[in-house]
Amino acid sequence: MGRKTWFSIPEKNRPLRNRINIVLSRQLKAPPAGSHHLAADFSSALRMIDTQLSQQTDQVWVIGGSSLYKELMETKSIIRLFVTQIHQQFECDTFIPEICPEKYSLLPDFPGVPRGVQEEHGIQYTFEVYQSIE
Ligand SMILES: NC(=O)c1ccc[n+]([C@@H]2O[C@H](COP(=O)([O-])OP(=O)(O)OC[C@H]3O[C@@H](n4cnc5c(N)ncnc54)[C@H](OP(=O)(O)O)[C@@H]3O)[C@@H](O)[C@H]2O)c1
Incomplete structure (x- = not known):
């Protein structure tokens, strides 16, 4: 990080x-x-x-912030992006880079990652997992 x-x-x-x-x-x-x-x-x-x-170590997780995400997403290695889409608007000052559809595909499901809309404290969100395209 x-x-x-x-x-x-x-x-x-x-x-x-x-x-x-x-x-x-x-x-x-x-x-x-x-x-x-x-x-x-x-x-x-x-x-x-x-x-x-x-x-x-058996796994490496890059947990931000934005410049590290950007650097990682531009590497040629095979990586996965674990993204939480929060279904609400918030004022923010730090952003993840755009996930380019030519470079990353959204997986239909991923072991251990719940599908569909989740809710916590009245806030809805969805988990997404992207895999870099070789
Ligand atoms: N929601 C999320 O998933 C999530 C995840 C992560 C962070 N955040 C939030 O994002 C904010 C911080 O993110 P940020 O983008 O502003 O900062 P950041 O990437 O966490 O930190 C930036 C600093 O990290 C160092 N750094 C970054 N890339 C580097 C590299 N390639 N090599 C060496 N050093 C490097 C530099 O430190 P020096 O200045 O010391 O050289 C740079 O100033 C926080 O508010 C945090 O809560 C949210």
Whole structure:
């Protein structure tokens, strides 16, 4: 995750449980307190996972923010996007890049991901999973 995403997580919930939390920053010199690792760019983070963390990892999740999503979505690797479409308007200041239909296809279903409209506290939403097209 990017540095701002890390600091947007309430302190009591950091690091995110049962996950190795890698924070990306070009400025920080050491991992922020509570995080596990710091990486200076996206490819260093992936290299770290492939080398020193390979025994402890089976999946890599990029959890934002927007510039990291953009960088990831422009890579040539096969990736999946797990998106929550919230069926309500909110004023926002941070946005995910557009999901390009030539590059990503919406899967009809995905194991473990509920289908159809969900609702929580009166807010409706739908889960979507996209797979990059080779
Ligand atoms: N709804 C969601 O799913 C979701 C997910 C994530 C975040 N968010 C929200 O989005 C906001 C934060 O997102 P954001 O886009 O503003 O910021 P961000 O991507 O979380 O953080 C930006 C910072 O991360 C570092 N960074 C980003 N890309 C990097 C790269 N390739 N290499 C090295 N460092 C990199 C830089 O830190 P330095 O300036 O230290 O160099 C950059 O200033 C928060 O409000 C958060 O709550 C929402």
